Amino acid sequence: MFEQTDKTEIASLGEFGLIDHLTKHIVIKNKSSIKGVGDDAAVLDFEGKKTLISTDMLLEGIHFDLAFTPLKHLGYKAIQVNLSDIYAMNGIASQVTVSLGFSSKFPLEAIEELYAGMLLACEKFNVDLIGGDTTSSRQGLVISITSIGYADEKDITYRNGAQEGDLICVSGDLGGAYVGLQLLEREKQVYLANPNIQPDLEGKDYIVERQLKPEARIDIIDLLAKLKIKPTSMIDVSDGLASEILHITRQSKKGCKIYEEKIPLDPMTAETAREFGLDPTVCALNGGEDYELLFTIKQADYDSMKHDVDISIIGYITEESAGNYLITKAGNVHELKAQGWNAFTSTNS
Amino acid sequence: MFEQTDKTEIASLGEFGLIDHLTKHIVIKNKSSIKGVGDDAAVLDFEGKKTLISTDMLLEGIHFDLAFTPLKHLGYKAIQVNLSDIYAMNGIASQVTVSLGFSSKFPLEAIEELYAGMLLACEKFNVDLIGGDTTSSRQGLVISITSIGYADEKDITYRNGAQEGDLICVSGDLGGAYVGLQLLEREKQVYLANPNIQPDLEGKDYIVERQLKPEARIDIIDLLAKLKIKPTSMIDVSDGLASEILHITRQSKKGCKIYEEKIPLDPMTAETAREFGLDPTVCALNGGEDYELLFTIKQADYDSMKHDVDISIIGYITEESAGNYLITKAGNVHELKAQGWNAFTSTNS
Structure with missing residues (x-):
């Protein structure tokens, strides 16, 4: 190059x-x-x-x-x-x-x-x-x-301040950076097999950009200041939603419930994930590299935040003994596990 | 290993x-x-x-x-x-x-x-x-x-504060880390040629330690505070004396004269350098990794410092137009050049 x-x-x-x-x-x-x-x-x-x-x-x-x-x-x-x-x-x-x-x-x-x-x-x-x-x-x-x-x-907002009943919020949408990476890796293989074939990324700009050119969410920090909301805990989503929420609940000594239907997914992310035979929710939970902000707020702050279209409320904090669970669209209950990117086994899962 | x-x-x-x-x-x-x-x-x-x-x-x-x-x-x-x-x-x-x-x-x-x-x-x-x-x-x-x-x-002591007439001081002794490296590399080659031969580092502890286990000179910072001396400029010796003094004079827009006979050399460093066919002074000037402190002080501070055996006064700062020179033991004058370790040509010179 x-x-x-x-x-x-x-x-x-x-x-x-x-x-x-x-x-x-x-x-x-x-x-x-x-x-x-x-x-x-x-x-x-x-x-x-x-x-x-x-x-x-x-x-x-x-x-x-x-x-x-x-x-x-x-x-x-x-x-x-x-x-x-x-x-x-x-x-x-x-x-x-x-x-x-x-x-x-x-x-x-x-x-x-x-x-x-x-x-x-x-x-x-x-x-x-x-x-x-x-x-x-x-x-x-x-x-x-x-x-x-x-x-x-x-x-200053640490990971360990989440309280029972707090609402779990996430900015933007998730899974796009991971699906973008799958796309880029597929096109690389096509290119290696035949260097005369041009990469086919047409119409996939958004997810390719999510992978290659993520934007740190300073605008969310500015917004929170404007709304006079101090999150009770916060972390950025580098390893996937599951891994990050577990950091918060582990350090806060709490549990959580997250609702699959509330996890923000861009339509292109979901569509492309399915093309690859991937479950879009799994991409959001375990994909990583989205660099969105995951944070918890007091219920009393809900009214200030509910009209912001770029922040999704995806669940709530429970007591520690209640564990960490995802409620699927079908109503099934799955325990959340950190399956984010582990550099020491070199797997994206 | x-x-x-x-x-x-x-x-x-x-x-x-x-x-x-x-x-x-x-x-x-x-x-x-x-x-x-x-x-x-x-x-x-x-x-x-x-x-x-x-x-x-x-x-x-x-x-x-x-x-x-x-x-x-x-x-x-x-x-x-x-x-x-x-x-x-x-x-x-x-x-x-x-x-x-x-x-x-x-x-x-x-x-x-x-x-x-x-x-x-x-x-x-x-x-x-x-x-x-x-x-x-x-x-x-x-x-x-x-x-x-x-x-x-x-x-706070920057590199750019040296003034004409200031004395140039250096802590400890120089060149040992570089000569220690030559010794370790020689023994590595011997070992690679015949793994049954044990490394011969006997009596060379000091210079081997200078290479493998350097000690940052916090004691000199403490001493300067005790003596109530604030250096006019300071830098640590990572790339060799020549390179470091040129950083000081370049940033201070000054020149310097350094005397070869004043450059502190440990006897083992000098002896081992000669075994390798190296000039000990060149090892001090260009070897690097000594992590001693090189600094300039006002002449008025000389009396407070002169009895400290672990600090050598090796020269003085001149006006910029006078250039940067080493006066050899024989009385010859050599222009100082930065020939320290350049990672991009991968040479130690």
Whole structure:
């Protein structure tokens, strides 16, 4: 995919050239970023607010496939995935650090594409890139991102605050990123079998974009602030709905009931899932990578939220001993199990 | 190297088992660590002080060789390398996040060794491990660490504050880590040629330890505070003295003169370098990984510092137009060039 005619060898930039080259256009936007790239450490000032820190590692062949992931999208997604964790604390993301490992065979232009996607995400979400590391890799592309943010102590929303009777809410729709991945993997196999066949993704833009270019839900954080609702617990949906709700109930020492008919599914997600012989609900429960926000609210906050079309109420919190259950459309009761993405068995289930 | 008889497959721990298993013994020590492992993000409170952030990535085959690096040492070193950046800002390190990528072939016991080394370093340097990520890797071992610390604004020491006439100081001695690496690589080749021959490292403990188990110089930061000296600039020596002093002079828009005879060398480093046909001074200038502190002080602070045997004054800052020079023992003048470790040409020079 790097068949550009103009390729620049990274080594030609010299010892300090690469970082300088990649970071020279960074303009610091946040008052809290006192010193960014260029010293042993970045210096930040959160002026009495609490500091939030989260970190993620993305490895080629595990988290992304360069055969169908444009580098600019990958950079954008890598930042989104991380900012999503700060929003899931009901915080404001303000800085990221970016560490990259890549083969010396990568031309500068490829790294520029990746970086351009990262900076686009930073620009859109008003976040400063304040530091990092670049190194040669003998293996594949390695991306490690740390995101930093802040919040007033009273606003921070943990996973462990859900109370019995609280309503379980989720933003947007689920399962699309997983079904999009199935589609991209199918087209990759078709392409490998016959490189003259063009990928057939027509009409599937939404789910392909859910996989390649997810958007962290800062708008939901803004909305909650506007509605003066503080969730009792919150988490972002990276591993699938089942896994995430179990994090909340486990840490809150509660149980839950979720209703299949209430789980938000985009029609294209459902239709494409069926084309693959998959149950759309299972894609939502176990698929992952949707980067929606899952949160619980007090029943008293229901009236403020009920008119928001982009938030679905999918169930409620019970006492711990009642367990964690899904009520199907047919009225059957299934115990919820975390079957999300387990990197150590390398299965998506 | 993982030929233990008791091996536990990571996958047997289940979806959330690994993180729980590795982190269950962590006891938070710093008041600034409000919430550590277990939520979307960690929560910190620096109570009006500035926040410092630094990050490093270590890749197998580039930064370490598991053929001669015990995993516990590797974990210890990975943390040290990162804390060193916080100390180089004249700050206090207080938290780290640790992201790991490793093959599913790694048994749990191997990851426990690595983690034990990390936690030992955290314990010794009074730092909390507050979060991270673990993921499967198809390639090799991948370690990404972010360190977090704090400082009063007036104490923070940047690279760009050196003034004409300031004295250039360095802690400890230099070149040992690089010469230690040469020794370990030689013994690896001997072993590969004939596995019955035991490594011959007798009497070389100091330089082997400089490579495998460096110690970040928090004691120098404490000493400077006790002496009431604030350096005018500071950096840690990760890439070799030449590269680091050029960072300081470039960012301070100054020049420098360094005297070869003043560069601190341990006798074992010098002797072993010569065994390899290397010039000990070149090892100090370009070798890297010593993790000593290089800093500049006002001449007025000389009297307070001159009796400290673990700090050497190796030269002074000049005006920018005077350039950056090394004065050799023979009185020759050489321009200083950054020839430190360049990961993109994979050379140690």
